[in-house]
Amino acid sequence: QQPVQSPQAVILREGEDAVINCSSSKALYSVHWYRQKHGEAPVFLMILLKGGEQKGHEKISASFNEKKQQSSLYLTASQLSYSGTYFCGTEATGGYQKVTFGIGTKLQVIP
Amino acid sequence: DAGITQSPRHKVTETGTPVTLRCHQTENHRYMYWYRQDPGHGLRLIHYSYGVKDTDKGEVSDGYSVSRSKTEDFLLTLESATSSQTSVYFCATGAGGLREQFFGPGTRLTVL
Numbered sequence: 001q002q003p004v005q006s007p008q009a010v011i012l013r014e015g016e017d018a019v020i021n022c023s024s025s026k027a028l029y030s031v032h033w034y035r036q037k038h039g040e041a042p043v044f045l046m047i048l049l050k051g052g053e054q055k056g057h058e059k060i061s062a063s064f065n066e067k068k069q070q071s072s073l074y075l076t077a078s079q080l081s082y083s084g085t086y087f088c089g090t091e092a093t094g095g096y097q098k099v100t101f102g103i104g105t106k107l108q109v110i111p
Numbered sequence: 112d113a114g115i116t117q118s119p120r121h122k123v124t125e126t127g128t129p130v131t132l133r134c135h136q137t138e139n140h141r142y143m144y145w146y147r148q149d150p151g152h153g154l155r156l157i158h159y160s161y162g163v164k165d166t167d168k169g170e171v172s173d174g175y176s177v178s179r180s181k182t183e184d185f186l187l188t189l190e191s192a193t194s195s196q197t198s199v200y201f202c203a204t205g206a207g208g209l210r211e212q213f214f215g216p217g218t219r220l221t222v223l
Contacts, residue, residue, distance in 0.1 A: 032212070042214050049210075103152055
């Protein structure tokens with residue numbers, strides 16, 4: 001079952017912040033975040049493992065609440081280069097590295 | 112970047128014909144995956160492999176089969192293509208421990 005992402009789309013002006021949420025009905029071992037630009041392949045951003053740690057990547061960070069099976073991706077001071085579709089992928093406990101992706105959140109940053 | 116290639120990159124075929132897509136990697140990664148991407152559905156796992164000759168089904172495996180006889184190659188076969196299999200197909204690999212997946216450039220398949 002695919003994780004649920006919200007919102008499905010968001011438009012930001014440069015410098016604004018955004019949060020993308022991901023939730024699953026399964027007990028999770030890890031949550032992955034990827035970004036895909038139009039016409040390109042998805043690119044890995046970060047992974048959060050069971051344990052609730054928060055990770056960062058430049059001005060993009062994420063958290064993982066394993067009790068609620070939820071993760072959030074935080075984009076601060078957005079740049080034009082942040083535009084793209086963001087996917088969360090979840091690996092269930094005992095999932096043997098099998099990742100299930102959500103339908104994605106389309107982010108557009110405008111000047 | 113991981114060395115992952117997919118062939119062909121574009122293909123147009125007719126309903127009922129068999130189609131094989133190839134994924135080739137030069138990174139010696141243990142895990143390999145096939146996804147399809149469709150508007151409104153995101154990335155959906157078709158099949159994946161956790162070692163040579165070791166494969167398992169994903170969430171949308173009906174109508175697809177896979178084979179992995181060598182570490183570097185993962186083949187996806189549509190035994191009898193249907194229009195519903197028109198999609199962009201991505202291959203991905205993973206080394207295991209780090210759990211990060213590296214995606215290939217994708218294959219755009221059109222079934223008429």
